[in-house]
Amino acid sequence: MKIPLSWLKDYVDFDDTVEGLADKLTFSGVEVEGIEQIGGAPAGVVVAEVREVEKHPNADKLNLCRVDFGGGEELTVVCGAPNVEAGGKYPFAPLGTELPGGFKIEKRKVRGVVSEGMLCAPDELGLSGDHSGLLVLDAKWAPGTPLRAILGEPETVLEVEITPNRPDELSLLGIAREVAALYDVPLKMPDISLVESGPPASGATSVVVEDAVDCPRYSARILRNVQVGESPDWMKRRLKAAGIRAINNVVDITNYVMLECGQPLHAFDQKLLDEGRIVVRHPAAGETIVTLDGVERKLEPQMLVICDASKPMAIAGVMGGEFSGIHEGTTDVLLESATFRPAAIRATSRQLGLLSESAYRYMRGVDAQWADLGSRRAARLMCELAGATLYEGAVDVWPTPQAPWTVLCRPSRLEAVLGLSTTPEDIARVFGLLGLRVLSSSAERMEVEIPTFRGDLTREADLIEEYVRIYGLKRLPAVRPLAMVVEGADDKPYQGQTWMRGLLSGLGLQEVMNYSFLAEGLLDLFDKENAPDRVKLTNPLTADHTVLRDALLPQVVENIGTNVSKQVEETAFFEMGRVFRMGADGVPAEEDHLAIGLMGPVGRSGLDKFRPVEALDMFLWMKGLWMQLAAALHVRGASLRPADRPWGEAGRGVEIVLENRLVGWFGLLDPSIAREWRIHQPVGVLEVASAALLKDVDSRRPLAPPPAFPCTRRDVALIVGADVRHEQVVKIARQAAPPELERIELFDIYQGKKVGEGRKSMAYAFTYRSSKGTLTDDEANGFQTEINNALKTRLPADIREG
């Protein structure tokens, strides 16, 4: 809302700078979002009369003007404006004047002729963007008259934000009331005294309200002999400063009074009302109305309309109708000042997509008490400025006026909630400033009467806030911050997640973060089968955010893809986030997931990076990551088994099974999906439910002391068929091995001429250790022979011992 400062000062006189005022308002809850200077003329600019005009000797488009600006002597000014004429009067900036934008007028030569000042166009004065010619002034102004005497002082306008709990502040008077409280100065009410020279209004119209819940009050005044015309300059200036366009004096007055008092008003041309009377009702089926903006609108049964004897003439509180408004020939005015139920106006405004200044105020709440204030004020101004004759009284339908209510406030409670100490006297003083009447007061309790326009004050807590915002939040006492432990409260899940994130970044992965919603096409690309269980937004805003993600991988792979498009050819990403899937009960289930996406030589370093990445490399890097993570999180009972997924390359992935529960999958991305982002190399992907990974993170584990005796190692090369898998070797060796076998490590694989077609050599190191003593060579050889025999017969394998 815009608050022109000079207007505000009509109602409250305070001694402070604009900045000081803005600061006080901001701290008390009326946030001042901006302070701007508008309109008016720059200081120093005066009226000048152009006596002679002649062509500039050296320029076709410039003129030399002899100018009288009341300074006694005539000056020569170079002017390029097309509309300059001898005898004309224009604004003139003498030497030394500073124009808006910091432009200072100095003596200067223009094409060889000295110019001693400047004749000004509207844009140069900061009045508008118009630069088509000089601002032409009325011939009546004497040369030398300050332009400010004609156009007025510039106006300072505060742009304020009113919070939704304070509809009483949506007016100049409302802000003035706050300012009066903040500075402890009196509030000056506008003049609402009336001369009611006409006959009783009740003889000239009638008002029927069919729904007193939606329309608690409707009052109508009758004016005759109205002369519709332009509003006076001061009113137009104020309206403009407040951001409202001037239309004609009658409409301007309704807007002016709305801004002034917060009461929306509507003026009907009574002659255009069928039978000249008002019926407030809900629309009948099929009724429509053409609103002021020229749009025909379909009316819904729950909307409220202001009708004459036969048809809707306005949508209550939202917008007037095109055919009942004030026009040039209007003489008879019916002035509406009414109150409507906020929720009803909000629903209508939203349904029609119409948010007028009136609707905005009604939606937030207009006090029924104000109807009379607004009506009187507008009627007075219409008599004053439009020559109207006012009928006596108002037709006022207000079946159940609301009385002020009382709220109890305990000083002890106030002190406890705010953490400060005060006195009942000071509390009473602050309430007094706010216009809250303290009916009774003791050290224990105060009874406070709340005026009807403060609908936000219904409880003790509300009064406590009123006290502290006027007392001053800056004055809250400093207390020492105390740490406090709540017994039994714990945040293990958070700790687990944090630990896991730390591990992942320690493993060299970069965390990414994506939106929880996305375009369904991306999910379909990975797994169409999930489509029926996806959770869709009922009211998406954009086509690329329509459905909640049921997996993290699609976006992580997309991240890899967008990085590839920016020539980032090596990425190791992880994301931890929530996925959503519609449960059988129709309620979305949420699960925290971890996804990893790898591309490029992420498992290599140095010069090795420049070899192409093979599918097996990528798979084993991902597997290595998984093993590291599982080991660090102490995941127990995890196993892997080959399995395909719709987004995985066939035969290149494994499922992660934890204690017979399927919790995730990793492997290589289907190359046809990768090609969507022009990725032509292996992409490793993993997605797993993170709760499963964290299940053992806090459990106690038995610790083994470091081994006491040295180990003995035996290296063996197995010549086996090319299709033999590491897993088979380990399984057979383990079965044949004694408890002393500590570990089996594969340290080389070789395929080539030396081992023959269809064969390969796998070199293993077997490490033995006893907890009872140092093993002898004979013992170690015996263990190894057992294993070798098993491998020879069961794989089968040829063995070369090293």
Add this chain to the structure above:
Amino acid sequence: MDVQEVDRLTEAALAEIGAAQDLSVAEALRVKYIGRNGLLPELMKQMKDAMDKRAMGQALNRFKVSVTDALVEKKAQLEAAAKTIQADAFDWSLPGRWAPRGRLHPVTQLIERVCALFRRMGFVVADGPDVETEYYNFDALNTPADHVSRDMQDTFYLPGGLLLRTQTSAVQARYMQAHPPPVRIVCPGRCYRRDTTDATHSANFHQIEGLYVDERVSLADLKSDLDHFAGELMGSGVKTRFRTHFFPFTEPSVEVDFSCHMCGGRGCRVCKHSGWIEIMGAGMVDPNVFKAVGYDPEKVTGYAFGMGIERLAMILFGIDDIRRLYENDARYLAQF
């Protein structure tokens, strides 16, 4: 052969050793002077012919000791010099070969920092669902269906009248229903608003909510705890100020500004020359919220606060556009 002769030979040997330029020459000199068939054993043989055996013995010993020491020193010198030459082939400027270090997303980093600060003060981290009911997101927070403030937030709805939470405050009521007072929690999490994405708005963003409920918790406690937090997060000397505001679930409600960490409050580009930066909303828990969760507002009071993490990250890290946080450009993220 006399003593003078031996001393002359000693001088000559030392001079020759001193002039040696590489290890093979030094080795040859060792063989020549003190080797098994070298000069020293030769001279020793002549000892028996000497007139003054004692003086001769001392002179030969001088020869042996000084030549041996000189050779050792020379060899060490030459070896060190050789090493220096070798070190030149050791190219320390080659690119390092340790795997690239992973980093946490700046939003995560900030969440963890903020949580760590509050955990130190005895807060525990609580969590709630992203998919919420109208009850927990609005009604329990003193925001009934026809309340004006529901207009303030545009909400994403899901089938069945569910919604994506618009604020982490939704966790408040859930936690209080499940735990009797005292309560001291912070809740980081995702929130969603139907905002058109631009440089400062993101439809998907993060907040951290804080809630402290106990007997006699006051607005002054909120102020001092947040002052402490501001100093720890943004640097000592950063203070807070409160401005009256409105939130349905707190009364009194305040907006909290931090004094600008860049200019110390003198005014700069970061704080738009005001010296202050708006960081969070806060206030005393509204009695209606306590009633909704079954707490007795006569017995307990509490404060709550909530701040946007992306906004804080932008201020703290100097990020120019909120969308950068969700672009996931590896080169950008690697800088955090």
